[in-house]
Amino acid sequence: MKRALLATIFFLILLAIWSVIVQLKIWSPILLPSPQSVGEYLLGAARDGTLLQATSVTVRRLLVGYLIGIAIGLPLGLLTSASKFVEDTIGVLALGLQTLPSVCWIPLALLWFGQTESAMLFVVIMGTVWSVVIATDTGVRNIPPIYARAARTMGSRGLHKWTKVILPASLPYLVSGMKQGWAFAWRSLMAAEIYVTILTGFGLGHLLHYGRELHAMDQVIGVMFVIVLIGLLTDKIVFAPIERFLHRRWGTGLR
Amino acid sequence: MSLQEELVGPPPAKLIVDHVSKWFRTTRQTVHALDDVSLNIGEGEFVCLVGPSGCGKSTLLDIISGLEVPDQGTVTADNEPVLNPGRHRLVMFQESALFPWLDVTGNVMFGLKLKPGLTNKERLEVAKFFIQLVGLEKFSAAHVHELSGGMKQRVALARALAPNPRVLLMDEPFAALDALTREQLYSDIQRIWQKRRKTIVFVTHNVREAVCLADRVILFSRNPGRIREQFDIPLPRPRDINSIQLAEHAGEITRALKGHSTGEVSE
Structure with missing residues (x-):
C-alpha cells in the first residue's frame, strides 16, 4: 500500500513538472501540449472509438505475429541446442539476424508483400523468431547437467527426456526468452505500422504517424502514452506472475 | 508383477569390475583417472569407496552406472556387460538432483x-x-x-x-549435510538396507562414514587412481558412528590413507 502511494506521488510529480514547463511557455504549445490537452485527446479518441479500434488492430497483429514467431523459434532453438550441425547453421543465422534491427526488414517486406497485412506480420515474425531461438538455445544449455544425468540413470531418453526433463528444466529461461521476444515483436510492429501504410487496418503506429502529419502533438504524445501503457500492462499482468511463480518453484532469483 | 513383489524386489546384483582404466583428456593435460582397477562386489554387499579427491572413485561409480564408458576393461552386472545407464543401477548424487x-x-x-x-x-x-x-x-x-x-x-x-x-550407487550423498542430519541418515540407510537388501556402492571421503555403513571399505590412491587396500568391517549392525570400535577401524584406515598420501608427496 505504501509502495503504491509512493509510486503514485512519483507520477503525480512528473505530471506537475510537465505542467509547470508548459506554463513557463518556453516552447510553443504546438511542440509541447499541456497534460490537459493530451488528456482531452485521449478522452475524445476513447469516446469516438478510434483508440479502441486502433488498439485492437495493433494487439491482434502483435498476438498473431508473436505466436507464429514463438511457434517457429522455440523448436528451432531446441534444434540448435541439440545438434551441432543446426547450431553451426541455423544458430549462426539466428545470431546474425538477431542483431539486425527489425526496421531493416521493412523495405524488403514492402517489396515482397506490398502494402498488406502480410508485410506487417512478416516484420513482426522476423523481429521475434531470432531472439526466441537464441533464448531457447541458451535456456537448454543452462540446464544443470545433473538433471540430465539423473534422468539418464532412470532410463529417460529421446522424446521422454526432451518433454519431461529438458523442456521443464529450461522453463525459466524459455519464459524470459518469450518476454524478450514479446519486446522485440512490439518494437517491430510499431516500426512497421509507422512505415507501412495499409488500408486493411489502422493501428496505433498509424495514429502516431498521422499525428505527426497533422502536427497534432497531443495525439502523438497521447498515442505514445497508450503504447507505453500496453507494454507495462503486458509485463505486469502476463509475464510478472509467471516469472514469480517460476522463481518460487525453481528456487531461483529470490529477493 | 504383483505389487507385493514390486515392494520386495528382485535379488540384488553381483558386480564385477574387470581391469578398468580411464583417462580424461583435455587440451591442456591428460588425467589418468583410473588405472587397472578390478573389484568384485557380492550380491547385497555394501561397499564404500574411499580416497582423496581426484582418486577416481566417483569416476568408477559413473562407470558402474553406465554414465561413463571405460577406456579399457569392462563392468559386468549379473553376467551382463554394462554399456549404458539403466534402471537396475540407480544413482544418488551429491546434490539431490531432484527436479x-x-x-x-x-x-x-x-x-x-x-x-x-x-x-x-x-x-x-x-x-x-x-x-x-x-x-x-x-x-x-x-x-x-x-x-x-x-x-x-x-x-x-x-x-x-x-x-x-538391483544396485544402488551413491556418490557422496551426505557430503553437503550438517553432522546431525548425517547421523540420522546413517541410521536410516542402515535400517533401509537391512530391510531391502541391495548391492550398494557408496563413494565418500569420510572414513568414519564408510566404516559406519560398509561391509567392506576399498581405499583408493590417486595419480593414477588405483585400489590400495581393502578393509573388511565385521562390526554388528546397526552401527553408531560414535562408537569406540568404529573409531578404531576408522583410525586404521585413516592411517593407511595418510601413509599413502605422504608417500605420494615424497615421490
Missing part, C-alpha cells in the same frame, strides 16, 4: 513411470510406500525448494529405491 518442477511424489514417480508392467495406481502405491520409508509422508505434496538439505536427500533416496534397482 524442481515436480513435487515430492512426482520426483519419486519419475523413475517408476519409466518402468513397464505397472499400472499408474500401483506406481502411486509404490511411491507412497517409499516416501513413507524415508519418513516424508507429510511432505509428499511439497515442492523441492520447500525441503531442507537432509529432506532432499531422503527424497532422492526414495526416488532411487522406488523403481526397485
Whole structure:
C-alpha cells in the first residue's frame, strides 16, 4: 500500500513538472501540449472509438505475429541446442539476424508483400523468431547437467527426456526468452505500422504517424502514452506472475 | 508383477569390475583417472569407496552406472556387460538432483513411470510406500525448494529405491549435510538396507562414514587412481558412528590413507 502511494506521488510529480514547463511557455504549445490537452485527446479518441479500434488492430497483429514467431523459434532453438550441425547453421543465422534491427526488414517486406497485412506480420515474425531461438538455445544449455544425468540413470531418453526433463528444466529461461521476444515483436510492429501504410487496418503506429502529419502533438504524445501503457500492462499482468511463480518453484532469483 | 513383489524386489546384483582404466583428456593435460582397477562386489554387499579427491572413485561409480564408458576393461552386472545407464543401477548424487518442477511424489514417480508392467495406481502405491520409508509422508505434496538439505536427500533416496534397482550407487550423498542430519541418515540407510537388501556402492571421503555403513571399505590412491587396500568391517549392525570400535577401524584406515598420501608427496 505504501509502495503504491509512493509510486503514485512519483507520477503525480512528473505530471506537475510537465505542467509547470508548459506554463513557463518556453516552447510553443504546438511542440509541447499541456497534460490537459493530451488528456482531452485521449478522452475524445476513447469516446469516438478510434483508440479502441486502433488498439485492437495493433494487439491482434502483435498476438498473431508473436505466436507464429514463438511457434517457429522455440523448436528451432531446441534444434540448435541439440545438434551441432543446426547450431553451426541455423544458430549462426539466428545470431546474425538477431542483431539486425527489425526496421531493416521493412523495405524488403514492402517489396515482397506490398502494402498488406502480410508485410506487417512478416516484420513482426522476423523481429521475434531470432531472439526466441537464441533464448531457447541458451535456456537448454543452462540446464544443470545433473538433471540430465539423473534422468539418464532412470532410463529417460529421446522424446521422454526432451518433454519431461529438458523442456521443464529450461522453463525459466524459455519464459524470459518469450518476454524478450514479446519486446522485440512490439518494437517491430510499431516500426512497421509507422512505415507501412495499409488500408486493411489502422493501428496505433498509424495514429502516431498521422499525428505527426497533422502536427497534432497531443495525439502523438497521447498515442505514445497508450503504447507505453500496453507494454507495462503486458509485463505486469502476463509475464510478472509467471516469472514469480517460476522463481518460487525453481528456487531461483529470490529477493 | 504383483505389487507385493514390486515392494520386495528382485535379488540384488553381483558386480564385477574387470581391469578398468580411464583417462580424461583435455587440451591442456591428460588425467589418468583410473588405472587397472578390478573389484568384485557380492550380491547385497555394501561397499564404500574411499580416497582423496581426484582418486577416481566417483569416476568408477559413473562407470558402474553406465554414465561413463571405460577406456579399457569392462563392468559386468549379473553376467551382463554394462554399456549404458539403466534402471537396475540407480544413482544418488551429491546434490539431490531432484527436479524442481515436480513435487515430492512426482520426483519419486519419475523413475517408476519409466518402468513397464505397472499400472499408474500401483506406481502411486509404490511411491507412497517409499516416501513413507524415508519418513516424508507429510511432505509428499511439497515442492523441492520447500525441503531442507537432509529432506532432499531422503527424497532422492526414495526416488532411487522406488523403481526397485538391483544396485544402488551413491556418490557422496551426505557430503553437503550438517553432522546431525548425517547421523540420522546413517541410521536410516542402515535400517533401509537391512530391510531391502541391495548391492550398494557408496563413494565418500569420510572414513568414519564408510566404516559406519560398509561391509567392506576399498581405499583408493590417486595419480593414477588405483585400489590400495581393502578393509573388511565385521562390526554388528546397526552401527553408531560414535562408537569406540568404529573409531578404531576408522583410525586404521585413516592411517593407511595418510601413509599413502605422504608417500605420494615424497615421490
